[in-house]
Amino acid sequence: MFKWLKLIFRNMRRNLRRTALTMMTIALATFVYTVLVSVPASMDRIEKDASGTLRLFINNKTAPWEDLPARYCDQINKMPGAAACVAMTGWFSTWRNVSEPIFGAAVGPEISDVFPDYRMTHEDQQSIMKDRRSAIVGNVLMKKMGWKVGDHLTLRGTDTPHMQMEFIIVGTMENKRYPNTFLIRRDYLMETRKANGLPDEDIAWNIIVRADSASDLQPLAKGIDEHFTNSDYETRTMTESDALASGLSQLGNIRGIVFALCAVVVLTVLLIAANSTAMMVRDRLSEVAIMRTLGFGRGSIAILLFGECGIIGLVGGAIGAFIALWLLKGGITLGAALGGNGALWVTPEQAFNAWFVAIAVSIVSGLVPIIEALRISPAMAFRKVV
């Protein structure tokens, strides 16, 4: 085995420029592939992560962006199977200029009962209670804006009457489902709305309920919708993962486009690699003949040539996959397109898969030229015009 490796490395150095160019091509393609594959994978993960939670999202039945009365929580809390309920009111704002949109999610203190899995620390809860300007920020948004805990900021609403609000970041939240969250106090938002002359209604954009157990989810969802039938604000209740899926589906045909692009990337790199393997084999044709005459079997020569392809793919793929992992393992936000929920993450498994694809592609690229070279009899190979 070791003897083969040594020979392969020797061979690879013979036309170093070609080897390097092929490796770089594979590295580039692996990088693109890793990132592309992560788009649908990130979308799936966001949904899947949420499928185990016991939460229900309640929207206005007419359309999800219509309001609901926040007081619905009082009635929902009394229903069997409901553990905790929180009303969320959104606020679209921008930071320093319009290209830095922030979506403020205003909630009450019940949030920590509805989202116990976010493990909001006791200190965070204390500081939120102390100052109404407190905000808790998702890790991806925090990184994107370059904020740190303790920062003071002023945000400006995008809708009329463009109210300005001041916040102090008191904590950050590590989570993959809502990494762009900007969590603020609802009483503060409501007071500011009133001070700016907006109607004094206790409106919520949606209401989030946590059920006692998984078996309570469906009956509770049904119960809530039935309870508010024929009221001024009818409701539509769905599970957290359905709600997220609904948000993600607004992106349109993204999934199909990404898969098509991946296929083209793989095909492109396959062609480039096959081309360079073909050139490599053509250079070595007489050499293969000599080895065959000396008594090397077809198998040994195949190991030698395929080994070279494999190692080029191994190194190139490792470079591309590692760079993708290194750049994007922390996640980047996909912007307003995902309603603030989405972020793109490259996980070690995805990088590893892409690496594997790179190796496979570069070995497959050698199939045709190498098998052709091995089928020629030594005598013919000598005679072949090179």
Place this chain on the structure above:
Amino acid sequence: MIPIRYNLRSLMVRRGTSMMTASVVALVVMILFILSGFVAGLRSTVLSSAVSNNWIILSRGVTNEGGSYISRDQYEIIKSRTQIASSPDGEALVSPEVVTGFNPAPDEPPSKVIFSLLRGMYPVGYLVHREMKVESGRWPAHGAAEMAVGRKLASRFHNLAVGSDFKFGRRTFKIVGIFSDHDSARESEVVTDLDVLTQDIHMSSGFQVLHVVLRPGLQDDFAQSLTTDARIKVDTMPEQQFYAQQTGFVEQLHRMGLVVALILAIGSIFGAMNTMYSAVARRTNEIGVLRVLGFSRFNVLTSFVMESILLAFAGGVLGEVLGIVVAYATGLHSQLLNVSSFIFRFQLTAGAFVSGLIAAIMIGGLGGLLPAWRASRVRVMDSLRAI
């Protein structure tokens, strides 16, 4: 200059390698081509919502229709402006409107649904948006719970056919018409009567946006008179400008696609370099002969760059043919695509053709330059000794 025929024949000799290199360029050009067709379709859908001489009025500092608010008082003040054109009946062409989200298929699972917009208008709105035409049925009557559906939305959702009922809010609306709007984004919207809609979405004190038709030549005058009036706080701009601002997200998509194409293009430059280097290595003695015949180093350099460009150009043409084939085969051209609430069509533009070919030439040129440089440095004596 070394005849081009020499390059063509050289490419034909290495048929297999030439084909593979050209195919790589073809794939990259195909991606670029499809991307620009996609973006062009989306952009023209958004932009064609605008009609010349039509202006839009939003509350000050707001960039979208949904976030704006215009009170009834402000509407009355604006309506009396003399710069506004009037209909043959003498009615001022001002269309107050309210938009809200619309779920065209409330019974489908949430992940299958694309949200659209429901626009409340008075009948004057159909005169203001002059390009909106009834394709079948009629417009909703004033005060009736009726809807007319945009052509593109109707072709996606068959439950929105003329004559069917649709439950929205607490009411059941009757679908009474299908309308077209020269392929604009409005064809993915639904319109209904403004007064009926405001009751359902709890907004009765005003409107969100005004669309107005101005008398030709009085645009500046109109804008001036709105900014100087202390009673109203609004922004006004031509519809063209407003919809151009709405294409920002298209640019974002375009840029993301371009990054992918660029990385692949670099990869294919490497591929072309590989091919050309091996071509140069193989033809060392030919280069020697050319030099002996009196061709200069510069001639050799340009000849090899030309060869690489020729190869890539062929790939580019192939890529565009491939792009068209893929566009039709996968139904991109006939099927309606959607991004967010915009339903649109793939569109082939002259720009896409030209930019694809330019990209191919760039790939060939850049990929061929270094190998050609090496070819031009070949020393005559050394190369002839190899024969």
